[in-house]
Amino acid sequence: MAHSEPSVRHRTVFLGRMPLPERNFVADALRTETVGGVLLLIAAVVALVLANTPARHGYAAVRDFAFGPGAVHLRLSVAHWCTDGLLTVFFFVAGIELKRELTTGELRSPAAAVLPVAAAVCGMLCPALTYLAVGGTHGGDLRGWAVPTATDIAFALAVLAVLGTALPAALRAFLLTLAVVDDLFAIVIIAVAYTATIRPVYLGLAVAGLVLFRLLLRKGVRGWYVYVPLAVVVWGLTHGSGVHATIAGVAMGLALPTGRGERVEHLVRPVSAGLAVPLFALFAAGVPVSGAALHAVFTAPETVGVVLGLFAGKILGVFGGSWLTARFTRAALGPELAWADVFAVACLGGIGFTVSLLIGELAFPVDPVLADEVKAAVLVGSLASAIAACVVLKLRNTRYRRLVEEEERDEDRDGVPDVYAQGDPAYHLRMAAIHEARAAEHRRLAEVTRRGTRPQDGPA
Template structure:
């Protein structure tokens, strides 16, 4: 979201109407993420079915099948290839989104960025505190403190697109910005807290590769045959260094240029994101979910979810912690700064988005595996807690979104109205003199057509009432 408009020159408007370019970008991203969210959900359901039916043995054999060059330390299982390899594509797109927000979006202006950043940070800190409090109080394992911190952008945007169709685009943009900052937090946490046995030689070589990637890109060198092999080498070196390999994807995404030069219709980052986002949302994330979400669910396992301190911390962290953190951060920031909520919206709308932010799926599942890498049983119960918390957040958010969407249907209709048929919503052209000329001509043409139809109808009446 670009910096919000001013109200009477004094207070900035929180969740105000988006500029046209931002609104168009958001609509395109939403279409891709909606499909990706549905595929992600389908993959999770299939994984649960496979893990809880007679097909469990085959599923485990496939998930644990190893392949890859042993000499390069890349003889990984299928599940690890999905976690360390395919998810790199997801984090690459996340890096591009973050760069775009920093250069041209909500995070460009420190004043405009304060509210979503504070909301996102509070939405990470509060769930972690809830988890730690329950884990320490119940004698549990505190290593999973970061599991409930992340928001799944594909899943959340998919739910918002399906259930929040009547909501204005500014709410969608707020959720997207939250998720982008969330992803940044997850990246830092994974790199700092869930990387071990760092090889500085491999890490240094990866940094050199990233430097070469940046140099070639900003010198205007083009061609996938240059960057794809280089990206694979950088990824391999990052994996060998002990730093989680997905960090390489984020770093390369952040290096892409987001500005448009003379003769360009779009920036390289926007063009590459347009090509890669469908691969991320439609392939990388669903395949990861297929091999990560397959946990055995039984009556005993579900009881553990609500009784064990680690799993209860995950569920409450996602459902209550995210809601309190995101909503509380937004309210406090608006209360003590010059940000003012859009008068056409209500704090109940922010609450609905805050509950939706509790859908922590992809990154939460990843951190569950990293946090409890030496305890497969605890990792599986943590994943079950992630699925439970995300499901509860989806249901609660869905109810709120449907309720609020009905109230805001007219606001969205006003955003999309295009009477002159030029492809640009009228609300974005109201200050354009050419728009008023086109509208005047359109109204005159409609009036002339009405007069003509009235004259035709009058002549017909004369003929019908005349002598037989």
């Protein structure tokens, strides 16, 4: 026992109580993502309805309608404007989130970051290896290996919102950190694996625009009328370079200083979660769902690889990576939670909607039939992961409610939850006064009741 105490004392608590400012920031961010996730879910359902009813011809006509200046490679269909344009806003917010996590969040400390990073990395490797194993042994197209590697935080929170399940702050923060790291690697994959042709002149001009963007920020220049036009130019040059245009959004998000980035994120996140991502889903998730299409989902090696990658690969990767890291490093699970809770988050990680649909389009640009089948597989794999998460979350829901109630309790009504104020001497004085006031009130009521039950009161 004497030898075990130092190691316990110096262990990094995983999924423990978060600092109050970070908890409040995460709560605000996830609140917006939850609303956006519900809109995303609605948009996906509408897209499926439009693509599988007589309205499908009108839906296809709108989706494929092209407009924009062709001279600068920007004559794009509505669907491509949503994919290359609106999703840039989503990745811009992802870049700000990543910058914040690296400077003030979970990823600023290597000791605290090792577990969520390991969980995210394993949660991407296992789905990719699952896809390659299925595709490689059955003659499938291996270009889709990255499709099941993504996690969609908004869609995962939409599932939670529909269920009405409250996750404790630590689990929500872990899910958010997991998604941020996941987005980082997805960005790298998109930039490296799915960039076929590079136009050096456009790329050089885009980099110059980013340098100017950063210099203006360092000089303290303010005004949206300066940065928005410059951002549009950088985006257009990036698109023309052959690199996927969403990379420009990430780069500009990372360029923002942390404090200013949080203010910008507060303004832009509702646009991303409430408009950009749902519109992308409206035109990306509209795939035919017929007997033949569902048969292909469960028989074609590419689609089976996607379904198994999202469902089994993600769960195995996130949970296994977390457990192995906790087993062989100083990371320790928070005392109020169990490994079943990590398993629930691992299931939610298998909901890979937005970025998986994007990578599916990039992986099979010349085979629209296969691209649609892969999209259908993304929907099936995400649905299976959501159902598994629902089962585990419902089994743990009573425990979650108690934890959330404890996190939110504020008996002295000072605006700070009691669990964060218990180390403050002033808190104990306030609570002692509250308890004394309650005891005095109870004594007064008891005296009134006693006097009221006597037939006559004495002169006293």
